[in-house]
Amino acid sequence: MSSDTAWRRAHExxxxxxxxxxxxxxxxxxxxxxxxLYTARQFxxxxxxxxxxxxxxxxxxxSRLTRSHEGQHLVPYPGRYQPTEVATQMAASQLPxxxxxxxxxxxxxxxxEADDIIRQGTLDFHGYYHSIPHASYGHxxxxxxxxxxxxxxxxxxxxxxTFRDISLPLMGPSTSTKxxxxxxxxxxxxxxxxxxxxVTLNHWVACSGSTHAVVKVxxxxxxxxxxxxxxxxxxxxxxxxxxxxxPNLLYRNLYGNLLHDPDxxxxxxxxxxxxxxxxxxxxxxxxxxxxxxxxxxxxxxxxTSKDQDRYRxxxxxxxxxxxxxxxxxxxxxSTWAKKRLLPQLPPKIAWxxxxxxxWIENMGIEKPKxxxxxxxxxxxxxxxxxxxxxxxxxxxxxxxxxxEYILEERDRSERPLEDRSADAMSWFTGVVLPGKTMPWILMxxxxxxxxxxxxALSSLxxxxxxxxxxxxxxxxxxxxxxxxxxxGAASGVxxxxxxxxPCRFTPDLKRIxxxxxxxxxxxxxxxxxxxxxxxxxSDPIGPEDSAYPxxxxxxxxxDTEDISDAIRMEKLNFTPISRxxxxxxxxxIGPVTFDAAITFAIAGRSWPLRxxxxxxxxxxxxxxxxxxxxxxxxxxxAVKIEDVVDIRNWGYSEIIGGSSVSDxxxxxxxxxxxxxxxxxxxxxxEALGVADNEVFARAWCSHWGVSAITANINKTCMACxxxxxxxxxxxxxxxxxxxxDEEVEEIERRTDRx
Numbered sequence: 001m002s003s004d005t006a007w008r009r010a011h012e013x014x015x016x017x018x019x020x021x022x023x024x025x026x027x028x029x030x031x032x033x034x035x036x037l038y039t040a041r042q043f044x045x046x047x048x049x050x051x052x053x054x055x056x057x058x059x060x061x062x063s064r065l066t067r068s069h070e071g072q073h074l075v076p077y078p079g080r081y082q083p084t085e086v087a088t089q090m091a092a093s094q095l096p097x098x099x100x101x102x103x104x105x106x107x108x109x110x111x112x113e114a115d116d117i118i119r120q121g122t123l124d125f126h127g128y129y130h131s132i133p134h135a136s137y138g139h140x141x142x143x144x145x146x147x148x149x150x151x152x153x154x155x156x157x158x159x160x161x162t163f164r165d166i167s168l169p170l171m172g173p174s175t176s177t178k179x180x181x182x183x184x185x186x187x188x189x190x191x192x193x194x195x196x197x198x199v200t201l202n203h204w205v206a207c208s209g210s211t212h213a214v215v216k217v218x219x220x221x222x223x224x225x226x227x228x229x230x231x232x233x234x235x236x237x238x239x240x241x242x243x244x245x246x247p248n249l250l251y252r253n254l255y256g257n258l259l260h261d262p263d264x265x266x267x268x269x270x271x272x273x274x275x276x277x278x279x280x281x282x283x284x285x286x287x288x289x290x291x292x293x294x295x296x297x298x299x300x301x302x303x304t305s306k307d308q309d310r311y312r313x314x315x316x317x318x319x320x321x322x323x324x325x326x327x328x329x330x331x332x333x334s335t336w337a338k339k340r341l342l343p344q345l346p347p348k349i350a351w352x353x354x355x356x357x358x359w360i361e362n363m364g365i366e367k368p369k370x371x372x373x374x375x376x377x378x379x380x381x382x383x384x385x386x387x388x389x390x391x392x393x394x395x396x397x398x399x400x401x402x403x404e405y406i407l408e409e410r411d412r413s414e415r416p417l418e419d420r421s422a423d424a425m426s427w428f429t430g431v432v433l434p435g436k437t438m439p440w441i442l443m444x445x446x447x448x449x450x451x452x453x454x455x456a457l458s459s460l461x462x463x464x465x466x467x468x469x470x471x472x473x474x475x476x477x478x479x480x481x482x483x484x485x486x487x488g489a490a491s492g493v494x495x496x497x498x499x500x501x502p503c504r505f506t507p508d509l510k511r512i513x514x515x516x517x518x519x520x521x522x523x524x525x526x527x528x529x530x531x532x533x534x535x536x537x538s539d540p541i542g543p544e545d546s547a548y549p550x551x552x553x554x555x556x557x558x559d560t561e562d563i564s565d566a567i568r569m570e571k572l573n574f575t576p577i578s579r580x581x582x583x584x585x586x587x588x589i590g591p592v593t594f595d596a597a598i599t600f601a602i603a604g605r606s607w608p609l610r611x612x613x614x615x616x617x618x619x620x621x622x623x624x625x626x627x628x629x630x631x632x633x634x635x636x637x638a639v640k641i642e643d644v645v646d647i648r649n650w651g652y653s654e655i656i657g658g659s660s661v662s663d664x665x666x667x668x669x670x671x672x673x674x675x676x677x678x679x680x681x682x683x684x685x686e687a688l689g690v691a692d693n694e695v696f697a698r699a700w701c702s703h704w705g706v707s708a709i710t711a712n713i714n715k716t717c718m719a720c721x722x723x724x725x726x727x728x729x730x731x732x733x734x735x736x737x738x739x740x741d742e743e744v745e746e747i748e749r750r751t752d753r754x
Contacts, residue, residue: 098555098629108547118541118553121625122720123148125201125727127534128180132210134346142209142531143179144202144728146621155200155619157192163387163497164189168354168434170342172329183350184435185211192479193619196495197488197698198710204618204728205534208526221281223320224258231315234258235322236365242326251275254323272332279324280345283352288317291351294462297437299355300425303377321356328353354433362430384428385417388446394496398472399450406449420448437462439478439498456512459591466517466614467591470509474502475572482519482611482702483572483596489694489710489736490569508574514591518577519614523705530729538727542631553629556636556718558735563689564642566603567696573597573608598699600692607645609696613705617698617734620709620724626717635681636722636733641693644700650683651706651731682725684718688737697734708732 099105100117109117123146132139146155167189169176179187179202186206193199234257243249251270255261259278261269269275289296296302302314328338342350365377385407392403409417418428423444432438440462447457457469468477468484477484477500484500487493493503509515541548574594596611630636639647685700685708687693694710701708709728711721713735721733 098553099550103550105551107550109550110547111545114541114548118548118629121148121623122540122628122723123153123621123623124540125534125538125621125724127205127531127727129209129528129531130180133344135210139210140528141180141185142205142526142528144205144531144534145178146201148624153622153624155193155621156190156202157194157495163438165358165430165432166434166438166497168357170350171338172357179206182434183354185209188435188438192495192498193617193710195488195617195619195710195712196493196500197479197485198617198619201618201621201724201728204616204707204730205526205531207616208531221278221285222260223282223316224260226257226316226319228312228315230257231312231319232365235315235319236367238319238322238326239360239364242330244330244332254279258320258323272327272330273337276324276327276333276341279320279327280349283317283320283324283349284346288348288352289314290348291355291433292347294435294437297433297435297462298422298426298441299358299431299433300422300429303431304422304425317352318355318359321352322360324349325353325356325360351433355431358431358433384430388427388442388449391442391496391499392446394494395476395499395501396474396494397446397450398474398502399452402450402452403446406451417449421445424448436465436480436498442497443476443499453512456510457514459514464516464591466519467514468517469512469514470506471512473505475505475509476501477503480614481517482614483517485615485617486598486611486695486698486702487572488617489691489698491691504569504572506572506574508572508594515574516591516593517596517611518593519596520612520705522613522615522707524707524729526729534727537729538723540628540631540723542633552632554632555627556630556638556722557627558638558684558686558688558713558718559640560688560713560737562640564640564693565689566642567690567692568601569692569695570599570601570606573599598695600696600699602642602645609699609703611699611702613702615701615705615707617701617708617710618724618728618730620711620716620721620733622715623717623720626720628717628719630719630722634719634722634726636684637681638684638686641685641687641689641697644685644697647683649704651679679726679729679731682722682731682733684722684733684735686735688713688735689739691739694734694736701732701734706730706732708734710734710736712736712738714738 099107103109126145126147128143128145129140131137132141146153167176167187168183169181170183171181176182176187176189179190181187182189186203186209190200191203234253243253247270251268254275255264255269259282261278263269269278289302291297291299302310303318305311305314327333328341345353363377389403389407392400397403405411406414406417418425421444423441426432426441427445432441440460444460447453447460453471457471460467460469465478465480466482468475468481475483475487477487479485479495479498479500484503487503488495488500490503493500542552574596576592576594578593597608598611599606599608601607685697687697698708698710707730709721709725709730709732711718711724711733714737718733718735721735725731725733
């Protein structure tokens with residue numbers, strides 16, 4: 001915002017004081033006559049400004065006839081341009097008055113009046129950051145949150161309890177209420193937006209933090225040498241918990257078998273705090289498995305390994321981790337001490353505790369009966385079959401009959417579910433670590449249960465998140481792949497547990513094929529200052545002042561009358577840029593990397609848009625009692641969806657020095673402009689109507705490298721969406737009306753057949 005706002009307001013009050021009385025008298029008389037004094041920009045509503053009654057405009061379109069699903073009776077089917085839900089609501093209650101009753105255009109609001117009138121039903125966006133424990137200076141975690149009168153509102157999709165393992169609260173088994181309360185960062189409990197392909201404002205902000213900060217820990221302290229059977233026996237005994245009632249036995253079991261006590265003869269470590277410190281020191285050795293690294297997060301690879309050294313190392317580390325977990329969460333370790341300790345643990349130790357917790361919750365070890373050298377590890381399936389089946393149903397898996405048959409396990413000749421792969425073992429045992437790895441374990445397990453996929457989809461890996469695959473007539477995409485983010489707006493597409501589908505088929509791929517998408521990082525990254533100033537940058541009433549002029553605010557709404565129906569997706573295009581073939585052998589050694597694009601038909605003309613940049617689409621927070629007014633210094637430009645084709649390099653022309661800059665020039669300047677994130681003007685794309693309008697808007701954003709707020713006008717008003725864009729340093733807002741699931745085209749085709 002401009003720094004001279006307060007001076008301008010004072011100057012205008014002094015200048016207008018002479019004319020205020022005369023103007024207010026004339027204005028009041030005209031108000032009594034019922035004249036509409038709002039300009040088109042102030043009152044851009046779905047009503048005719050020539051109709052004093054405030055009723056919706058009459059529509060001249062004729063109705064078509066179609067058959068209802070149930071009674072097979074002919075019922076009128078309204079034209080495509082029927083009033084949206086928000087327009088119907090506005091017709092019933094009318095838009096809020098501006099100026100409000102008792103005020104005139106040249107009136108001023110006191111600070112209390114501004115809070116009561118302007119801020120009512122809106123949200124304040126706050127940003128937070130803190131340094132990463134044990135990381136070098138300048139590494140931070142970023143977070144954001146919204147506050148308002150309705151604190152139960154959220155931009156986060158409801159995460160079913162069946163998939164709660166994707167996140168892990170630091171304080172133990174519970175539900176996280178804040179994004180900084182989880183082990184994984186950015187927090188997966190506050191990641192997915194309410195629409196497929198979208199994320200939350202917190203995730204958008206958090207991704208600019210130091211998500212891959214290197215934290216080096218080391219220790220020379222060695223544990224005692226323990227036999228494998230001794231490790232297994234102690235793990236089995238710990239299933240009943242620690243010997244908290246006998247401190248001496250607790251001490252002997254730890255220091256007599258597992259650790260060395262350097263103060264054994266002078267001051268033995270009988271206290272819980274010292275035992276915790278000794279376990280942390282030993283687990284800090286560099287030769288243990290580092291589960292904070294993504295390549296090590298498929299835990300079943302270790303406890304099913306045929307490499308005896310690796311197998312034994314895992315169980316030795318697991319035992320020490322379980323000992324530490326039980327002590328941290330014991331009754332002798334106070335809640336205050338636990339709250340102080342857990343956030344300060346090095347990431348490597350924190351992830352050791354995560355492995356221990358998942359093991360304790362899901363696994364058990366039987367006592368050897370006949371042969372003492374044989375160990376039997378048992379686990380409970382819990383609801384893992386049902387979760388897998390639910391995922392297949394939501395994604396409309398093409399081969400559901402096969403999935404049902406395999407999950408029933410009636411054919412004894414079939415391999416057990418858990419033995420099909422390391423991913424399947426991790427999933428069905430429940431030893432799944434939180435974070436971005438879980439969706440890949442889930443999908444690979446689903447593929448393992450479908451014999452028709454063969455080995456064609458075996459190269460799916462969490463180490464390559466820019467990946468999807470085609471299976472029969474559908475494509476499926478990771479939530480981190482730009483193709484999935486864009487196609488998530490299409491009609492009939494769902495998202496569950498980090499997977500988006502079923503999406504459009506493409507003839508450019510084989511019937512069953514994994515595809516890796518070539519995508520560049522987004523061009524924008526927030527700084528700590530950007531995060532700290534989120535609230536100030538997006539305040540509904542503007543900079544603090546002694547009075548707030550009415551004319552500094554306007555009531556903004558999208559045009560819900562003239563909705564475009566001229567855009568359709570034609571084709572999903574993939575062009576190979578590298579083929580991974582074994583030299584001289586011709587066999588595949590990995591998925592092919594493709595450039596992705598979508599071709600749209602606009603008024604009879606084809607428009608290809610390349611999905612070049614890995615941008616994000618942020619779900620707008622819902623607001624209440626809207627639409628709200630917008631402060632005059634929040635600059636925006638509203639455009640119809642079909643006019644977007646004429647806009648180039650939005651949000652970067654003022655930095656680069658012109659709107660005709662090439663992609664190469666933009667890429668060269670990316671590092672220089674990394675933190676130059678002042679939003680000068682927000683582009684508001686009115687993508688109301690058919691779902692393909694929003695798909696086109698998202699594809700345009702990926703083509704030019706700009707992330708966007710996506711707002712359903714039935715839940716979030718235009719003004720609040722623009723303010724949230726300013727809060728997140730985003731240059732684009734995409735407005736929709738929630739009609740993507742109406743399946744208008746399918747109804748029309750059914751009507752034609754009838």
